Amino acid sequence: MFPVDISTLGAFLLTVSAVVLSPGPDTIIILRYTLSSGPRIGLVTVAGVQTGLVVHTLLAVLGISVLIASSPVLFKTVALAGAVYIAWIGVQGFRDGGMLDISNNKPAVSTTKAYRDAILCNVLNPKVILLFLALLPNFVDADRGNVPLQMVIFGLGLIIINTLWQVPLALAAEAVRRWLMNPIVYKMVTRSTGVLLLAIALMMVYENLWQTN
Secondary structure (H helix, E strand, O other), X not given: OOXXXXXXXXXXXXXXXXXXXXXXXXXXXXXXXXXXXXXHHHHXXXXXXXHHHHHHHHHHHHHHHHHHHHOHHHHHHHHHHHHHHHHHHHHHOOOOOOOOOOOOOOOOOOHHHHHHHHHHHHHOOHHHHHHHHHHHHHOOOHHHOOHHHHHXXXXXXXHHHHHHHHHHHHHOHHHXXXXXXXXXXXXXXXXXXXXXXXXXXXXXXXXXXXXXX
């Protein structure tokens, strides 16, 4: 039996896709370093972001597995916090302002700096920290067993989604920068993902509070 239910995995990938598409620090550092130093440095930056996600995955495997084993009630509380977090991100999509400050006049950076900064940007990004701490518990099924393997599968899914979005981002940075800086396009992206994230948050609350086994 596959460790993760396929429908659950699909729901997780849909959720993280909406989170990944909402512009944040990872998007900014990739665009800035690509615009200042070229596509090769941009791809190194993307690799650094994915390395940061590997770190988060390993920490989640240890932490959430212990949480499930020690306290189901605490686990559900964390899962509900994840719903609140997802709803908060969704609401941000309806706020005015906050346009990305992405310019193409930044100084060139080295391969080492790009990789290191991308890792730190991702590992210290509150958005990613909360995603792993508060979102993943909503998709882990302790009854299926092998919780660490489930976490690894979810982590790999996130890395794949992230890579599929960020590699083209680095290869076409200038076009993407102009695209995101267009107020109409920016509102379309942020508000559509906002609606999706709010709907997901409501489903998460329903499953944890009102759904009966």
